[in-house]
């Protein structure tokens with residue numbers, strides 16, 4: 001089960017990245033091209049949001065099953081001393097949860113805003129910050 005979930009989390013990450021990028025580029029094009037925000041644009045933002053929510057949900061389950069949670073509960077100072085362990089025990093989960101919350105805030109804000117440029121801007125900015133945060137804490141040595 002753990003291995004299966006790791007594979008899912010590993011491959012789903014490609015989809016999440018791709019959909020986030022598409023949503024960011026689409027919003028930037030909408031903003032710079034002064035386009036009207038259409039149902040198609042909302043759909044693109046929802047797909048990226050859902051992909052990221054699924055990724056985070058699987059990540060949470062993985063974390064609970066992983067040795068990292070037990071490590072943090074048992075001897076956190078030992079876990080903090082090794083960069084690769086600190087990354088998966090603390091930095092990757094914490095920063096990614098913050099990133100997912102920011103992406104969700106960007107989506108929620110766009111629903112409340114009325115003007116098309118403001119909607120595009122909310123998605124572009126929050127999704128971009130989220131993507132940068134996620135990229136900053138990927139365990140690259142395990143992935144790719």
Ligand code: HEM
Pocket residue numbers: 006009010013016052055056057058059060061062063066068088092093094096097100134138139142143144
């Ligand atoms: C939402 C954006 C996220 C992305 C794009 C992402 C991506 C990744 C990637 C690429 C790996 C390496 C997989 C491999 O070894 O091939 C990984 C590992 C891992 N992630 Fe995430 N992750 C995200 C969120 C989370 C969250 C929120 C948690 C936990 C709360 C989490 C927990 C883990 C754990 C425990 C591993 C290590 C699995 C292992 O090698 O045993 N992830 N993640």
Ligand code: HEM
Pocket residue numbers: 046049050053054056057104107108109111
């Ligand atoms: C830990 C589990 C999850 C939490 C805490 C969570 C939280 C949220 C929140 C707060 C929103 C509201 C955004 C807004 O409309 O203002 C939202 C929207 C959404 N979530 Fe999740 N979510 C989770 C898991 C999932 C999963 C597993 C999926 C996959 C199907 C998903 C798909 C979506 C979609 C499609 C929306 C947009 C709904 C809309 O069209 O307004 N979420 N989520």
